[in-house]
Amino acid sequence: MTRVAAIDVGSNGIRLAIADVDGTHTSLIKAYRVGIRLGADSFESGVISADTLEMMTRAFHDFRKIISRMGVNFVRAVGTSALREAGNARQVIQRIEKECHIRIEVISGEREATLIAEAVQSSQLDLPSKCLFFDIGGGSIELTVVDEAKVVASKSIKAGTVRILQKIQTRGLGENKGIDAALGEVRHSIKSFLQPYRNSRRVIIGTGGNIECLGKLQKAFFADFDKSLLSLSSLVAIIGELERMSVLERTEKLNLRADRADVILIAARLLTLVAELSLTEQITIPYVGLKDGLIRDMALHPSKKDLLQTTHEGLIGLRERITKH
Known part of the structure; x- marks a missing residue:
């Protein structure tokens, strides 16, 4: 059995879900939400403001602590509309990866819809x-x-x-x-x-x-x-x-x-x-969403999972890879 974490970086909030995966079977363990409205910046000015980025970074630091404490082996984080349209999305993603050791993947609206549809169909x-x-x-x-x-x-x-x-x-x-x-x-x-x-x-x-x-x-x-x-x-x-x-x-x-x-x-x-x-x-209303689709995708496609080793040696290796890039 493998423990995974899925993070949905949305326009009205950021969600973290932790689940156990056994083959293609998934079991949700815990879910969290932080109310950071990235879209208020992105849709108005075209960039994520410094203040919002600070709040986002603190949230990811908290997520990182939760992920480590709960023994998560793999994590996958995706950004949707607000990050798709933010002119400084690359800088935002680089900062989160450098400071929190979590890589955010910006996905298309069509990919977002597919993941949600797959979550519903597997419910x-x-x-x-x-x-x-x-x-x-x-x-x-x-x-x-x-x-x-x-x-x-x-x-x-x-x-x-x-x-x-x-x-x-x-x-x-x-x-x-x-x-x-x-x-x-x-x-x-x-x-x-x-x-x-x-x-x-x-x-x-x-x-x-x-x-x-x-x-x-x-x-x-x-x-x-x-x-x-x-x-x-x-x-x-x-x-x-x-x-x-x-x-x-x-x-x-x-x-x-x-x-x-x-x-x-x-x-x-x-x-x-x-x-x-x-x-x-x-x-x-099935009460599932993008985070559930991500968890299912990690169960079905293990090669797509982003390794997040919670051991000391794993963090050192991850920091080295980030520094090289």
């Missing part, structure tokens, strides 16, 4: 034959059409929650008007991608922290609910409740983190748009 869900996997991130959304467990088409669109929030704030619009404007700009891209598949009824498989939050929010509004299932009618009702609350009220009444409360309505409206355009009435 315990009884998936229907025709699905639409929909992931909402901070910088982008990923749409993946799946027929009979095979990916038919995939598209990444720059319409994540943090990116839309940045646009609303820059334009000085109110929350509802700002979301209306932002969704109007991406509606055509989503509709044209989904158009060839509208005649075949599909269940949306929704992933990402915001969709998981919407599933759990049903408890606050409905007596009977299943957090793994969200109907379009329930989603519309939740939107109505969220629209009546300020961001502060969402943190106080719904116990949401501040960095969730300010984007949850954006996510709910995005999910509604995709459901309506795909003629779907129900969303299934």
